[in-house]
Amino acid sequence: MRLRCGDEAFDVQVRESGGTLEARVAGRVFRFALEPAGSDVFVVRDGTHVTTLHLARDGAAIHLAWDGVAYVLAEEREGARSAPRHDPGALEAPMPGRVAAVKVAPGQRVAKGDELLVVEAMKMENALRAPRDGVVRAVHVAEGDMVAPGRALVEVE
Amino acid sequence: MPLFRKVLVANRGEIAVRVIRTCRVLGIPTVAVFSEADRTSRHVREADEAMAIGPAEARLSYLSIDRVLAAAREAGADAVHPGYGFLSQNGDFADAVRDAGLVFVGPSGDVHRRMGDKKASRRLMAGAGVPVLPGYDGDEQADDRLLAEARRVGWPLMLKPSRGGGGKGMRVVRGEDGFLEALAASRREAKAAFGDDAMVLERFVERPRHVEVQVMADGDGRVVHLGERECSVQRRHQKVVEETPSPALTPAQREALCAAGVAAARAAGYVNAGTVEFLLAPDGTFSFLEMNTRLQVEHPVTEAVTGLDLVRLQLEVAAGRPLPLAQEDVAARGHALECRLYAEDPQRDDLPSPGRVLHLSEPEGPGIRVDSGLDAGSEVTVHYDPLLSKIVTWGRGRPETIERMRDALRRTVVLGVVTNLARLRAIVEHPAFAAGELHTGFIEEHLPELTPHPCPPLEAVAAVAAALGRTGDGGGARRAVPDPWASLGPWRLGEVL
Numbered sequence: 001m002r003l004r005c006g007d008e009a010f011d012v013q014v015r016e017s018g019g020t021l022e023a024r025v026a027g028r029v030f031r032f033a034l035e036p037a038g039s040d041v042f043v044v045r046d047g048t049h050v051t052t053l054h055l056a057r058d059g060a061a062i063h064l065a066w067d068g069v070a071y072v073l074a075e076e077r078e079g080a081r082s083a084p085r086h087d088p089g090a091l092e093a094p095m096p097g098r099v100a101a102v103k104v105a106p107g108q109r110v111a112k113g114d115e116l117l118v119v120e121a122m123k124m125e126n127a128l129r130a131p132r133d134g135v136v137r138a139v140h141v142a143e144g145d146m147v148a149p150g151r152a153l154v155e156v157e
Numbered sequence: 158m159p160l161f162r163k164v165l166v167a168n169r170g171e172i173a174v175r176v177i178r179t180c181r182v183l184g185i186p187t188v189a190v191f192s193e194a195d196r197t198s199r200h201v202r203e204a205d206e207a208m209a210i211g212p213a214e215a216r217l218s219y220l221s222i223d224r225v226l227a228a229a230r231e232a233g234a235d236a237v238h239p240g241y242g243f244l245s246q247n248g249d250f251a252d253a254v255r256d257a258g259l260v261f262v263g264p265s266g267d268v269h270r271r272m273g274d275k276k277a278s279r280r281l282m283a284g285a286g287v288p289v290l291p292g293y294d295g296d297e298q299a300d301d302r303l304l305a306e307a308r309r310v311g312w313p314l315m316l317k318p319s320r321g322g323g324g325k326g327m328r329v330v331r332g333e334d335g336f337l338e339a340l341a342a343s344r345r346e347a348k349a350a351f352g353d354d355a356m357v358l359e360r361f362v363e364r365p366r367h368v369e370v371q372v373m374a375d376g377d378g379r380v381v382h383l384g385e386r387e388c389s390v391q392r393r394h395q396k397v398v399e400e401t402p403s404p405a406l407t408p409a410q411r412e413a414l415c416a417a418g419v420a421a422a423r424a425a426g427y428v429n430a431g432t433v434e435f436l437l438a439p440d441g442t443f444s445f446l447e448m449n450t451r452l453q454v455e456h457p458v459t460e461a462v463t464g465l466d467l468v469r470l471q472l473e474v475a476a477g478r479p480l481p482l483a484q485e486d487v488a489a490r491g492h493a494l495e496c497r498l499y500a501e502d503p504q505r506d507d508l509p510s511p512g513r514v515l516h517l518s519e520p521e522g523p524g525i526r527v528d529s530g531l532d533a534g535s536e537v538t539v540h541y542d543p544l545l546s547k548i549v550t551w552g553r554g555r556p557e558t559i560e561r562m563r564d565a566l567r568r569t570v571v572l573g574v575v576t577n578l579a580r581l582r583a584i585v586e587h588p589a590f591a592a593g594e595l596h597t598g599f600i601e602e603h604l605p606e607l608t609p610h611p612c613p614p615l616e617a618v619a620a621v622a623a624a625l626g627r628t629g630d631g632g633g634a635r636r637a638v639p640d641p642w643a644s645l646g647p648w649r650l651g652e653v654l
Contacts, residue, residue, distance in 0.1 A: 023619030056515035066617035
């Protein structure tokens with residue numbers, strides 16, 4: 001199984017061995033027992049040492065808390081190719097929100113760091129800035145649009 | 158005989174739940190209002206009645222005076238509690254509620270307007286002997302006049318829009334070069350955000366602390382203070398951790414600060430619960446910042462040390478009763494700390510992070526209180542404030558309070574929505590926090606140590622892989638019905654790995 005955390009990938013092999021789980025990851029071997037303890041909760045035993053694992057899945061996103069600290073991993077399915085690197089000049093919505101302002105138009109020349117548009121979520125305005133010098137090739141959204149994370153907003157070439 | 162026939166709570170989330178709780182204790186029936194996004198939210202379920210007031214967008218629901226008021230009339234409420242945020246400091250709303258023959262649980266529209274104007278409130282406070290920073294709060298706003306006043310005030314100084322808040326349009330200017338440019342930018346932002354570009358100039362204080370005084374006033378002119386709170390741990394002018402008493406004040410300073418808070422409330426002609434915010438300079442001098450004409454987010458720390466229920470006091474005063482206590486009846490015991498749990502990602506520059514709560518564990522134990530508007534299954538949407546819940550601990554002293562907070566945070570689990578929980582843990586475990594070395598730039602100053610690691614330790618990755626194998630590929634760990642594989646016990650392994 002391959003789990004991703006940002007740019008890091010972890011290949012994990014798990015097998016049972018004499019009543020204990022054995023997991024190999026990044027050249028290390030962990031031996032433990034795992035018991036479900038209600039919905040989304042597991043008890044992980046290493047000898048008498050006990051750690052609580054909270055685990056919930058949302059599509060490919062694996063939300064977990066280990067010893068009370070939360071993380072998000074992504075499960076990479078076998079055969080699935082990693083997502084193609086997106087065009088570095090394309091600006092995507094970093095989070096869901098509402099487009100509060102569009103400050104550029106196609107054809108406009110922009111410098112790296114110029115404010116292109118403003119996305120508002122949870123009362124906070126987030127300015128999206130030009131990733132490099134260039135010309136605005138396309139603007140895919142208008143003021144007032146609701147956008148989902150990853151949606152292409154503006155392209156700069 | 159209850160204080161009111163029925164109270165409409167014009168808010169959502171944890172504060173609506175909080176207000177409903179006290180109404181229930183007092184035997185007052187409550188009406189919740191909800192937007193389309195909040196149909197099944199906790200505040201709706203805890204109220205006696207609930208009325209739809211519009212779409213998810215706040216402007217058309219929680220911020221619509223007409224819709225909230227229509228709901229209050231239709232429900233037969235005789236009082237409206239505004240909570241904080243939304244319409245709570247809107248003078249027109251306070252007036253409209255009163256004009257409709259209902260009681261607004263808060264001060265009058267005039268008081269909201271008076272204190273919502275920084276120029277006017279600064280002049281009012283200075284006139285009442287409440288210390289203000291050297292600055293300019295005049296009505297003449299021409300650029301050259303402001304430049305002349307800026308030279309008089311001295312550098313560095315702070316440019317502040319006279320209306321508004323939340324840090325919008327505020328700028329530090331360190332010298333005459335760039336003043337006019339900064340002024341133009343601040344004015345643009347203020348005009349866009351608040352519809353008014355009048356500015357106030359104030360001497361800038363380096364490494365200030367934020368302290369504030371909780372006041373309570375009744376309709377007969379009685380004013381008491383309920384001590385101070387320190388809210389120096391902030392991020393982008395947003396409070397993150399608050400406590401009382403402030404570790405920075407000597408008893409003499411505390412007495413002077415609280416007396417200034419009372420003087421400010423009197424000068425404002427204040428009625429009901431309010432908070433007078435001050436900036437505390439490293440040399441120990443304090444100056445008036447602004448007055449918040451509503452219940453504060455961080456009011457539970459005051460409740461923890463005084464044993465008072467501030468919402469109850471608000472309702473009593475609003476019902477025309479005299480304050481049930483005099484200054485000498487107010488006694489604070491121990492220490493209290495509040496951490497605000499936000500749906501923000503500290504690894505991505507505190508970007509808001511909406512989502513669905515897949516799992517929620519809230520802490521409990523001696524000296525722990527959680528004010529939450531959240532459930533497992535709640536949808537945290539982009540439409541509202543990112544505050545999810547507040548974790549409050551009380552202890553005999555500051556060290557015990559911090560220890561309890563560390564444990565409370567360790568036992569809080571939110572899955573599905575990225576929160577600032579790891580940052581909160583890092584703050585209360587930081588040696589500078591333990592030493593009480595706070596200032597409003599605390600988080601920026603210690604940012605590397607306060608930014609959590611994105612990836613789990615390898616043993617956690619190993620356990621996750623094993624657990625995912627256990628629960629099978631398709632259903633996932635979050636299915637409500639226990640996975641049949643899980644019930645086979647710890648030693649049965651799936652072969653899906």
